[in-house]
Amino acid sequence: MKTPIFKVIKPGLQTTVQDLGRYGFREYGVSPSGAMDSYSLQMGNLLVGNVLGEAALEAPLIGPVLLALHDVSIAICGGNFTPKINNKEIHLWRCTVIKKGQTLSFGRVKEGARTYISVAGGIHVPLVLNSKSTYLTGKFGGLDGRALKEGDILYGKPYIRRNRFLHAKFIPEYTNPLTLRIIAGHHKDKFTSLGFETFLTGEYIISPQSNRMGYQLSGPKIEHSSTADIISDAIPLGGIQVTSSGQPIILMAEHQTTGGYSRIGTVISTDIPLLAQAKPGTMVKFKEISLQSAQNLIIECKKTIKYLNLLSRS
DSSP: OOEEEEEEEEOTTTOEEEOSOOOSOGGGTOOOOOOSSHHHHHHHHHHHTOOTTOOEEEEESSOOEEEESSOEEEEEEEEEOOOEETTEEOOSSBEEEEOTTOEEEOOOOOEEEEEEEEETTOOOOOOBTTBOOOBTTTTBSTBTTBOOOTTOEEEEOOOOOOSOBOOGGGSOOOOSSEEEEEEEOTTGGGBOHHHHHHHHHOOEEEOTTOOSSEEEEESSOOOBSSOSEEEEEEOOTTEEEEOTTSOEEEEOTTOOSEEEEOEEEEEOGGGHHHHHTOOTTOEEEEEEOOHHHHHHHHHHHHHHHHHHHHHHTO
């Protein structure tokens, strides 16, 4: 039986329900969607005792104001937007109890670009193609395929969990400039040697036009060997397209499933959560690594998450 847990007093900038995404439907043109920062979402769920992929709220830059309709444990992870319960600041990366009638709000952005609100018992919304994630472009999933709005009621199966926090060594640092490790793309021959060198040595700024579909960057022009266009093919999360303008676009959680621009490389999986926390105006640099190194990094990341999950249940 679902229980009302929060009433939305203010929705924030674009607060949505997200889990780890929906997979297996790209051939039908359906984006995976899901949390931009999957690490923060999983750590929040771990802290409140949920399964790692449970749905949480993702709020970019301006957090929501939520009235608690039931006692429940929550965890705020990711960007630090000065979270408060009844105007008293609370810690991130730890389990906190909010009581019925209290208000969760957010203030100044201290660091990061997205904060995640995980709720013990999860958020009850229908599964659409095996996921609770909101696909804004497709207008489905989450809460009627849209961002939260004033007056919405969020439901779940609330419970109380206490005394859980994440050790400082597992809390990521959000830096500016941000160095992103990449694997060179199979369209590398679409760029001149100078163009690829420019890409690796240049400094790029994240544009305010960036969103859940992609991060537009501005900086030194990357030179193509001929045209920027290719026959459309499948594109991955983190793929870096370079348009005819010579400016890169990094494809994010709601990226289209195919694209017709040449890709110079792909941001490795373990760096995507850090990129998701980069605000407009952040300087980005790129560093090429081998496929084997990227695989080793994701294996280590998965081992760490598995270890923390087992530890949290002991």
